[in-house]
Amino acid sequence: xxxxxxxxLVDEDKPKCYVxxxxxxxxxxxxxxxxxxxxxxxxxxxxxxxxxxxPGDVTVF
Numbered sequence: 001x002x003x004x005x006x007x008x009l010v011d012e013d014k015p016k017c018y019v020x021x022x023x024x025x026x027x028x029x030x031x032x033x034x035x036x037x038x039x040x041x042x043x044x045x046x047x048x049x050x051x052x053x054x055p056g057d058v059t060v061f
Contacts, residue, residue, distance in 0.1 A: 014023050015030040019038045024030040034042060053059065 011023050014025060015027050016023050017030060017033060017038070019034070019041060022033070024033060
């Protein structure tokens with residue numbers, strides 16, 4: 001017997017936090033949530049990211 005799982009498309013148009021998967025009404029509430037609850041996570045990863053071109057990248061002037 002084969003069972004298929006179908007996920008509902010409820011609230012697919014609302015922004016979702018990719019750290020804790022909570023859904024929010026709008027992007028402003030998501031930003032507030034991320035800046036308050038996950039502040040340590042974002043500060044840690046902001047410091048670790050290097051903003052430089054990768055080897056082989058081509059810049060168009």
